[in-house]
Amino acid sequence: MNMQARISTEVPSILEPANLKETPKHINSLSPQLCSHREMHKVCLFKSVDEDSKEALGAIIKHRKPVQKGHHFYRQSDDFVSVYVVQSGAIKTYDINENGEEHITGLYLPGELFGIDGILAGEHKYSAEALDTSAVSEINYHSLELSFRAHPDIQRWIMEILCSEIYQRQLLSQRQNSAEERLATFLTNISDRLKRRGLSPTDFSLPMSRRDIAGYVGVAAETMSRLFARFQNRGLLSVTGRAVSISDLPTLQGMSVTTH
Amino acid sequence: MNMQARISTEVPSILEPANLKETPKHINSLSPQLCSHREMHKVCLFKSVDEDSKEALGAIIKHRKPVQKGHHFYRQSDDFVSVYVVQSGAIKTYDINENGEEHITGLYLPGELFGIDGILAGEHKYSAEALDTSAVSEINYHSLELSFRAHPDIQRWIMEILCSEIYQRQLLSQRQNSAEERLATFLTNISDRLKRRGLSPTDFSLPMSRRDIAGYVGVAAETMSRLFARFQNRGLLSVTGRAVSISDLPTLQGMSVTTH
């Protein structure tokens, strides 16, 4: 049961960011130990952090073996111990309400940090689950916090991540926006995030089911299906299973919510 | 103007520890004016701030004269200089999109901090406007950031606020929730916050227009009007102008979104 086999190798999958070797030059050169092979993905993550801080981060980050789809890194109410950095794959965070309904609260791609939902209460607000085979590094939050004093860059970096989380949710909370606008926003957001990491902004594989996407975007699964069909008819993109190829990114961007 | 005790006049100044005696013991024995409650949060925003840090905060906080309804503290794209603490009244932050439509991004009541939307970019993402006559204190963010080293508590406090903002938006992005659920959530929020201040959790005055409430909750103004009427018919509450009297809080709580 190889999950990855299902995903077309022709389409560059965000699960297999093989073309990361073509790291754009706008991304700072990294210290050798952080540049090694499997750690390439962290480039963007640390871009706003100086050399000293990068070393400090390198010292407390713990690399873990890849996990299977369905693996949970933590569950609601677990003690907040660490934050995590996605190296490859994709992770969702979700909440189960009293009716047993699942609501997706976050979606994390390679290079992104998750798990900060525990800062406030000391325990995780949501559960975090691998959407597919994924490699994830762990950073003990206590150690991270200790490093703030010596490395204000790191503290600022965490704050930036928190602000990004606010921004992400702000985009999705625009209730007056139609379902079309929401999907357009979602797609351009993904595109942005991939581009920032040197991956193709137009061809990628969404590592999650329609239902998960729908839950994240905030529409019914059937509506999501119809929306994809509609966008395809308009020549905005083409979808084959989970592989997406955006053919008219400018129009999608025009449709999406630009809160800036 | 308004006969009923409004939220604004009931809340004491942030630096006057006058009514410390009335502090409910579950609020960590801190003066209530130093505690602030974001939506649905049981934590006091200052809960982790020690005496030293409070003094440091007192040294850099600047009190301002009350401003009229409609006053702007900052506008989109203004340089990010300060964050603000509401002493009385109510403040909304909003965004104007390219179509000229206004979208309310935040609503802040006495004791709450706003303006952090500028941290990420160095300029404010939104505009901040007084919904009513309001008194607001100002904290220069540069000074605040400088205090982080000596007072990690303060830094942690700011992080908690950021996390609260995330949670806030998370609630509002629950699109599958009906308009009824959203209003119920909003009302129980307000009720909860007032109760923690030792004010009546069932009788209060909303210091803002229906349109503002509607924009914040994410429905049309007319819908908001109908919802109030519907709730009133069901005996959940009674509304006269901006005065609200909740008669069946448990039912409202049951209807509202309770993440975790």
Place this chain on the structure above:
DNA sequence: CGTCACTTTGACCGATTTCAAGGCTGGTGG
């Protein structure tokens, strides 16, 4: 007393959800 801004109410309409059925695909076992 008139104006203006806000609120309420009614009628209509459209987008999205819901319900229901059919189709596709990958996995499994004969």
Place this chain on the structure above:
DNA sequence: CCACCAGCCTTGAAATCGGTCAAAGTGACG
């Protein structure tokens, strides 16, 4: 190798919720 099954995805039709438009009601204030 094929048939079948289960889960996911798509499509259709009906129902519903909330938005929009329009008009009337309310209250504050000059």
